[in-house]
Amino acid sequence: MAYVVTAPCFGCKYTDCVVVCPCDCFREGEQMLYIAPDECTDCDACRAECPVDAIYYEDDVPEAWKEFVPLNREMAEICPSIVDRKEPNARRDANS
Template sequence: MAYVVTEPCFGCKYTDCVLVCPCDCFREGEQMLFIAPDECIDCDACRVECPVDAIFPEPEVPDEWKEFVALNREMADRCPPITDRKEPLAKGETGA
């Protein structure tokens, strides 16, 4: 099991969760963050730090966001690690 970043992160990309992750499993996409499932240790530290409630344990991902389980796995292989705080995006703004 791993934690999964879901739809509420899209267009926000808060990095509070990144700072508390003990295994540096977050990856940075253009519009949101992702969790590398093979590196996540299920510690639950990130979930409580997310200001938009976008992070769930895989079995608790709401049905309407189930596709984010596969998306996190796919994008974690493509996106670079992120370990530092960055300014969040304004909803609808494109990120770098």
């Protein structure tokens, strides 16, 4: 099991969660972040840091967002690792 990034991250990409991850399991996609499930140690550090409440333990992902479980696995294999804080997407900030 692992933590999963879900719908609220789409279009914002806050990276507060990335900098607290002790195993560097976050990946950066074009529109959102993903967690590499085979690298996640379930430490729970990232969940509390997410300002949009997008991160859930795999078993706790809301039913409406269950498709994000396999999406994180799939995208983590092709997206580059991210370990440093970056500015969030301007589009999401402007809509906040």
